[in-house]
Amino acid sequence: MRNIDWDASRIGRWQISLTMKCNRSHGVITLCGSLCLTQIERNCIMSMDGAGIGSAPKRARTRLAIDVGGTFTDVFVLDSNGNQTVAKVPSTANPIDAIMNGAEAADIDWHDVELFTHGTTVATNALITRNFKPAAMVTTKGFRDVLEIGRGTREDPWDAYKEGTPPYVHRRDRFVVSERINYRGEIIEPLDEDQAREVARILKKRNVTAVAVCFINAYVNGEHEQRMAEILAEELGPEVAITTSHETHPEIFEDDRFSTTVANTILAPIIRPYARDIDRRTTEAGYEADVLLLHSGGGVMTPATAEKYAARLAASGIAAGAIASKYFAELCGYSNAIGLDMGGTSADISLAENGHLRTTDKWEVDWGHPICFPSIEVLTIGAGGGSISWLDKAGSLRNGPQSAGSVPGPACYKAGGTEPTNTDANIILGRVGTTLAGGKKSLDRDAALTAMHKIADPLGLDLVEASLATLRVANANMADAVRLISIARGQMKHSIARCRGCPVEPRVRSGGGPWVAFVRL
Numbered sequence: 311m312r313n314i315d316w317d318a319s320r321i322g323r324w325q326i327s328l329t330m331k332c333n334r335s336h337g338v339i340t341l342c343g344s345l346c347l348t349q350i351e352r353n354c355i356m357s358m359d360g361a362g363i364g365s366a367p368k369r370a371r372t373r374l375a376i377d378v379g380g381t382f383t384d385v386f387v388l389d390s391n392g393n394q395t396v397a398k399v400p401s402t403a404n405p406i407d408a409i410m411n412g413a414e415a416a417d418i419d420w421h422d423v424e425l426f427t428h429g430t431t432v433a434t435n436a437l438i439t440r441n442f443k444p445a446a447m448v449t450t451k452g453f454r455d456v457l458e459i460g461r462g463t464r465e466d467p468w469d470a471y472k473e474g475t476p477p478y479v480h481r482r483d484r485f486v487v488s489e490r491i492n493y494r495g496e497i498i499e500p501l502d503e504d505q506a507r508e509v510a511r512i513l514k515k516r517n518v519t520a521v522a523v524c525f526i527n528a529y530v531n532g533e534h535e536q537r538m539a540e541i542l543a544e545e546l547g548p549e550v551a552i553t554t555s556h557e558t559h560p561e562i563f564e565d566d567r568f569s570t571t572v573a574n575t576i577l578a579p580i581i582r583p584y585a586r587d588i589d590r591r592t593t594e595a596g597y598e599a600d601v602l603l604l605h606s607g608g609g610v611m612t613p614a615t616a617e618k619y620a621a622r623l624a625a626s627g628i629a630a631g632a633i634a635s636k637y638f639a640e641l642c643g644y645s646n647a648i649g650l651d652m653g654g655t656s657a658d659i660s661l662a663e664n665g666h667l668r669t670t671d672k673w674e675v676d677w678g679h680p681i682c683f684p685s686i687e688v689l690t691i692g693a694g695g696g697s698i699s700w701l702d703k704a705g706s707l708r709n710g711p712q713s714a715g716s717v718p719g720p721a722c723y724k725a726g727g728t729e730p731t732n733t734d735a736n737i738i739l740g741r742v743g744t745t746l747a748g749g750k751k752s753l754d755r756d757a758a759l760t761a762m763h764k765i766a767d768p769l770g771l772d773l774v775e776a777s778l779a780t781l782r783v784a785n786a787n788m789a790d791a792v793r794l795i796s797i798a799r800g801q802m803k804h805s806i807a808r809c810r811g812c813p814v815e816p817r818v819r820s821g822g823g824p825w826v827a828f829v830r831l
Contacts, residue, residue, distance in 0.1 A: 373425040374418060376409050377627055378432060381654020381696050381716045383408040385416045400751065401654075401716040405432050406587045410595070421596035429604040429627040432584060433577050435655045437624055437675040438692045438711050440478070443519040443579040447479045447572060448509055448538060450526045451486040453564065457572065457679070460565045465677045475676040478576050479522070485509045487538065495531035506538055510545035520551040522575035524568040532556030551578035558619070559682050566672065570682040574621040581620035585613035604630055606685035607669075622683050624675065627653075629686045632660035636667050648796055650788065654733075655713040657693040659791050660686065661799075689795045693787045695733040696720055699765050699780040707765065709783040721761035722753040730765055732784050734758035735777035 372389045378401060387395040397415040402408040409428070413420070436442060449456070457477035466472055487506050490499040513521060521542055528535045535554040542552050555571040589601055602610040606625030616623055628651070635649025645665040651658040661668060668687035674680045675690055692711020696719065700708050709732070718726035720733040736742045737758045744753045759773055766776035 371424045372418065372422050373427075374413065374416075374423050375427045375429075376412055377630070378405045378408055378428070378430040379627065379653045379655065381694070381713075381719070383412045385412040385418075387416050387418060389422075400719075403717050404587075405430065405584060406591055409588065410591060413595075419596070420592060423597050424599060425602070426592065426597060426599070427602045427604065427610060428588070429630050430584075430623060431627040431653065431656065433581060433620065433623040434625065434628060434675070434690060435713070435715075436577060436580050437478075437573070438656055438690065439713060442478065442576045444483075444517060445479055445520040445522070445572075445576045445579070446483040446485065446513050446516070446518045447522040447524060447568075447575070448485050448487060448506075448542070449524045449568070450490065451488050453524075453526055454481070454484050454486050456524075456564055456568050457484070460569075460678050463678075474678045478572050478676075478679060483516075483518075485512070489525060489534045491525065491527045491531050491534060493527055493530065495527070497531070497533070501534045501537055503537070503541065506541045507545065510542050513542070514546055518546070518550065519579040520553070520575045521546070522553050522555070522568075522572045524555040524564070524571050526564055528554070528556040529560045529562055529567060532560070551575065551582055553578060561682070566680050566682050569680050570621065573624065573679065573681045574619065577620035577624065578617070581623055582617045585616040589613040606673075606683060608633060608686055619683070621681050624681060624683075625673070625685050625688060625690075628658045628688045628690060631658055632667055632686045632688050635660055636662040636665070640665060648792060650792070652788075653694050654696040655692070655694040655715060656690050656711075657788055657791070659689045659691075659788075659795050661795050687795075689791050691787055691791045693732075693784050693791075695736075696731050697784060698729045698731055699735070699783070700729070701765070701768055705768065707769065707779055707783055709780060709787060720758070722755065722758040723751070724754045724757050728761055730758070730761040730776075730780065732781060734761050735780040738762060738773060738777040739781075 372387055375386045377384045381401055383399050383401050383405075385395075385397040385399070387397075389395075395416045397412055399408060399411045399415050402411070447457075457479065458474075458481070460474075464472065465474065487502055487509060488499060489501040490497075492498050523535045523538045523542070525535050525538070532554060535556050539552045539554050542550070546552075553571055553575040555567045558574050559567045559570040561567060585603070592601055600612050603613065603616050603623060604626045605611050605616075605619075605622040606629055607622075608629045611619070611622065631651030632649055635647065635651065639645075639647035639649070639662060645662070647662045649658075649660040649662070651660075669684065670687045671684050672680050672682050673685050673687060692713065693709065694713060696713040696715055697710035698712045698714055700712070702708055714720050714727045714729060714731050718728075720731040721727045721729065722734050722737050733742070733753075735758075737744075737753050737755050742753070744755065745751060746753065762773050762776050762780075765771070765780060766773050769776065769779070771779065
């Protein structure tokens, strides 16, 4: 055990002082500590509201950060006097309600907020659970099945029977029109506008909320895609999100371009109202600056940009967890580390090598469906506290990716949930208490026991054995993901520090709870 006292370089007008205890027992870093932010050279530095020394006292300005997860929403507040406030509230069906509830729980006056940054797993969880609104795709005749063909490769080249995950847009929702542009951008066959309008009329009857327009060779000439988008907008109206591939990902290789555009399209009906609502409601509450949304590359963007590039939020909160895991590992003297950020719906695994996080311009939540936006490389799986334990048609025990979320939540929440989850298993085993979020959420062990009968009875197990089996499957899923991002890439386990944070999951952990067993590589 050793203490680390660290002084960061100035961040704006502030200096961060971190006192942390670092336990390096058995190669596992357990981080314990707190951040203490103090004003630098009070006689030289002006306060956030611009008042210098000797000026009349003014109300403290605040900087606000809120992270919305699938189960809980976390709030951190820093004011100009160096005071910190944290709050945790349950996530809601409308994530903006959770943001406003979190700000209220932290006693925030939006008129005093000068900077609001926001990370969210809304897009991530939508891709994992495939909880999408009706969407469609329009493509060049003869290219309807590009999404399924992809590169013609398999996740496991030795398993001829394993099928890939289905595309985000089903075949019945993929339409074709006659048009053709060659590789030089020359129009070989004009767009058949009669076909285009017929497709638009069909889509209107189906009440789709988003349409992806993906024509062959549109990356070099987007004229036909643009005209198709105009026809769709005329027929479907402004409330339907229309995305073209030449604007979303204007690069060669139609499988990557189509897949990225489709991912951007299916998330648009979720992110568009989300971005508009958060901007409107914070403005109405008194916030005057731009809302800054964390994107997959680790930077930020405004709500207006998020509306156009919704898929860039698909790794929003994930990127922050990866950056934090590398940062804390470095404080403890490790340049190579695995980070595991486990929440209520998903678990995100990252790898830092020689002090650097891997980055990629091609990543995926489901194998075979790439998203070609710059991103910190993180492997995401559906394994969280709310992941549902279930039996497949063969009677085998499975875990996730379906999640109970916060509404209705695990059975022990007594909020309408009836399916057994990892949280229910943990409360049955006594690994968690009867309250969460500082006593704001009560847990009912009897309700968890009732739900676990759905697993125990068909398998002939008692409730404790069923709970242990549930967590073993969840841990096995996470162990497989850790192997994929480390050993499968040639990174030997003896050269990696496995890091875990105090309140959460193995390796630099964040959000999942200390009850999950250590996973062996």
